[in-house]
Amino acid sequence: xxxxxxxxxxxxxxxxxxxxxxxxxxxxxxxxxxxxxxxxxxxxxxxxxxxxxxxxxxxxxxxxxxxxxxxxxxxxxxxxxxxxxxxxxxxxxxxxxxxxxxxxxxxxxxxxxxxxxxxxxxxxxxxxxxxxxxxxxxxxxxxxxxxxxxxxxxxxxxxxxxxxxxxxxxxxxxxxxxxxxxxxxxxxxxxxxxxxxxxxxxxxxxxxxxxxxxxxxxxxxxxxxxxxxxxxxxxxxxxxxxxxxxxxxxxxx
Numbered sequence: 365x366x367x368x369x370x371x372x373x374x375x376x377x378x379x380x381x382x383x384x385x386x387x388x389x390x391x392x393x394x395x396x397x398x399x400x401x402x403x404x405x406x407x408x409x410x411x412x413x414x415x416x417x418x419x420x421x422x423x424x425x426x427x428x429x430x431x432x433x434x435x436x437x438x439x440x441x442x443x444x445x446x447x448x449x450x451x452x453x454x455x456x457x458x459x460x461x462x463x464x465x466x467x468x469x470x471x472x473x474x475x476x477x478x479x480x481x482x483x484x485x486x487x488x489x490x491x492x493x494x495x496x497x498x499x500x501x502x503x504x505x506x507x508x509x510x511x512x513x514x515x516x517x518x519x520x521x522x523x524x525x526x527x528x529x530x531x532x533x534x535x536x537x538x539x540x541x542x543x544x545x546x547x548x549x550x551x552x553x554x555x556x557x558x559x560x561x562x563x564x565x566x567x568x569x570x571x572x573x574x575x576x577x578x579x580x581x582x583x584x585x586x587x588x589x590x591x592x593x594x595x596x597x598x599x600x601x602x603x604x605x606x607x608x609x610x611x612x613x614x615x616x617x
Contacts, residue, residue, distance in 0.1 A: 365400045365599040367452065370424065373598050377591070378459045385486070386458030393430055393439070393453040394446040397423045403595070405588045406607040407581045409442055409453060416607045418449045425607065428467070428588050430455040460587050461536075462486045465594065467587030468493035468533045471556070474513045474586050475506065477531060482550075484534060492534035492547045492555075500527035503574055506554070510576060516611045519560065519577040523569050528554045535583035541567040548573055558583035579613040 365373075374390075375383065383390070393409065404422035406413050409431045417425050425446075431439040446453050460466050461484060468484040477495035484493040501509075503522050511518045531554045532547025538557040544567055547555050554574035557564070558581075568575035585606075592604045 365602050366398050367395055367400065367424075369599070370400060370454070370595075373595055374454075374456070376598070377594055378456075378463055382459040382462060386462075389458035390456040390460075391454070393455065394443055395452050396447060396450050397452050400424045400452070400602060402603040402605065403592060404605050404607040405592050406609055407584045407588060408609060409455065410438070410609075411441060411445060413607045413609065414442060414445045414449065414451065417451055420605055420607070422451060422605070422607070425451060425453045426588065426592060427453070427455045428457060428460060428584050430457070456591070458486070460591060461490070465587075465590045467535045467584045468538075470586035470590045471535050471583055472531070472533050475510050475556075476501070477533075481530075490534060490538060490543060492532040492538060492543055492552075494530065494532055494547065494550050494552065496530045497528065500529045503528055503554070507576060510556070510578060514578045514582040516579060516582055516614060519575075521565060521568055521575040523572050523574050524553065526553060528574065530554070531556055533557070535587070536580045539564040539577075544568065544571075544573070556583075579611060581609055581613060582611070585609075 400423045402422050403424045404417045405426045407428045409427045431442045464483045472495040478498050479496040481494040485491045506528050507518050507520045530552045532552035533556045536558045539559045541563050544555050556576045560577040
């Protein structure tokens with residue numbers, strides 16, 4: 365696969381509407397290596413990820429996030445390393461969040477939600493995905509399942525004693541009470557996201573909705589993985605590896 369074929373595949377996998385609406389929320393940070401035999405994927409772009417890509421002979425790094433502008437100096441440092449190591453980098457944020465196979469849907473499938481009622485969409489704001497368990501599950505069992513799959517402790521607040529049936533999921537920074545209200549009005553008894561504020565926790569407690577919170581990075585990694593699997597279905601001549609990130613969002617005290 366070459367870069368042109370990669371770009372063609374991205375246009376094939378995502379709707380024209382999504383790519384147009386989020387035309388400034390995806391793209392190449394660096395286009396260096398035209399021949400792509402190995403893709404390495406992660407949620408974030410960082411110096412550590414790039415060094416790991418170099419050690420694993422990766423031709424293209426595929427991430428959900430670009431290096432954030434407000435982590436001052438990071439984007440420039442990453443670009444310098446990408447050029448030095450002759451590695452291309454492509455990131456896709458908004459379109460991957462709101463495509464049918466995207467980040468929230470992928471997280472739901474990983475934790476065992478077997479009926480996807482709605483996938484996450486953007487309608488002037490982020491709207492959570494909605495899913496149901498065909499067999500309701502115990503809250504503590506769901507917490508353990510999510511913790512095992514993400515490989516990290518899950519912050520959790522059990523605000524009712526019923527089994528978990530319908531969940532609202534908005535990975536990453538989906539912690540706004542406005543977003544949670546949408547899930548509540550859609551009949552969700554539990555809300556799952558990747559960040560939490562005081563207001564997130566208070567609102568969940570006030571309305572009696574369970575709350576599970578993983579990390580921003582690891583609630584989104586499965587969306588990137590889903591995209592790489594779809595690329596492999598189109599191009600059987602590429603290898604895919606995950607570039608491992610530390611659970612740096614955890615505060616170990």
